[in-house]
Amino acid sequence: MDEQEQKLILTSVFGDSSSETEEEDLCNSISVVEKNPNWDRVKEIQGLWLCRDFLSPERQALLLSSIEREGWFTTASHNQAMRFGDLPEWAIELSSFIREAICCSDEFYPDSCEDPTTYQDKAKACPLSFELLWREPLFDQLIVNMYQPGEGICAHVDLMRFDDGIAIVSLESACVMHFTRVKSEACDCEDGEVKEEGSHMMMVPVFLPPGSLVLMSGEARYLWKHEINRKPGFQVWEGHEINQRRRTSVTLRKLCQPK
Numbered sequence: 001m002d003e004q005e006q007k008l009i010l011t012s013v014f015g016d017s018s019s020e021t022e023e024e025d026l027c028n029s030i031s032v033v034e035k036n037p038n039w040d041r042v043k044e045i046q047g048l049w050l051c052r053d054f055l056s057p058e059r060q061a062l063l064l065s066s067i068e069r070e071g072w073f074t075t076a077s078h079n080q081a082m083r084f085g086d087l088p089e090w091a092i093e094l095s096s097f098i099r100e101a102i103c104c105s106d107e108f109y110p111d112s113c114e115d116p117t118t119y120q121d122k123a124k125a126c127p128l129s130f131e132l133l134w135r136e137p138l139f140d141q142l143i144v145n146m147y148q149p150g151e152g153i154c155a156h157v158d159l160m161r162f163d164d165g166i167a168i169v170s171l172e173s174a175c176v177m178h179f180t181r182v183k184s185e186a187c188d189c190e191d192g193e194v195k196e197e198g199s200h201m202m203m204v205p206v207f208l209p210p211g212s213l214v215l216m217s218g219e220a221r222y223l224w225k226h227e228i229n230r231k232p233g234f235q236v237w238e239g240h241e242i243n244q245r246r247r248t249s250v251t252l253r254k255l256c257q258p259k
């Protein structure tokens with residue numbers, strides 16, 4: 001993307017900035033596409049991908065101010081907002097960044113000069129299938145959650161009314177999201193550990209730093225529950241308890257087409 005295009009995108013999302021310098025600063029900070037973001041496949045779970053450096057700190061701050069400007073969270077009792085259909089401009093922009101972060105990664109979309117076999121091999125390992133990535137719109141449902149320290153979300157599989165291919169962008173506090181495989185005979189035990197008859201069920205912790213993007217499709221979306229338990233003792237990463245602050249997340253999904 002050249003500088004002119006970057007400026008156009010910024011102007012369309014954030015309006016005209018007051019000074020040239022401010023605009024230049026923003027242009028320099030919009031580097032999602034150029035930096036060739038790093039994608040990690042969570043090897044234990046088919047269809048689960050993490051892009052840790054999806055949004056730069058500047059872009060995280062801009063996204064948070066766009067959310068705050070919506071005025072959804074004015075009282076302490078309001079900690080979740082949902083939108084269906086026409087999404088706010090900043091959420092549409094975020095959706096296109098998600099597309100770009102995949103398409104502009106050399107890992108998944110090789111140069112056209114490469115032979116078709118290489119292309120197919122790489123496409124197979126892509127964070128979203130071609131079909132999901134290019135559906136229109138990519139997302140038409142939005143949830144913004146604002147969690148105070150100690151608050152999280154219990155283990156669940158997202159409702160079947162939503163299509164495959166779900167994105168979660170994390171802002172502010174880092175957290176650990178735990179994934180457990182759905183098994184009909186599994187019981188959710190009180191100590192927070194999910195066990196299967198006779199054996200310990202696998203729980204996969206995934207660290208979500210601010211600015212990261214999680215993509216779930218296929219097994220990750222349908223066969224694994226995800227949860228964020230921010231009660232004391234559960235948010236431990238590399239032996240250290242994470243210092244909890246407010247955490248904001250943006251979840252983007254697509255409603256299934258009525259049959």
Ligand SMILES: O=C(O)CCC(=O)C(=O)O
Binds near residue numbers: 145168251
């Ligand atoms: O807040 C998050 O990171 C996850 C939200 C979520 O899983 C949901 O709203 O279904």
Ligand SMILES: [Fe+2]
Binds near residue numbers: 156157158226
């Ligand atoms: Fe969810």
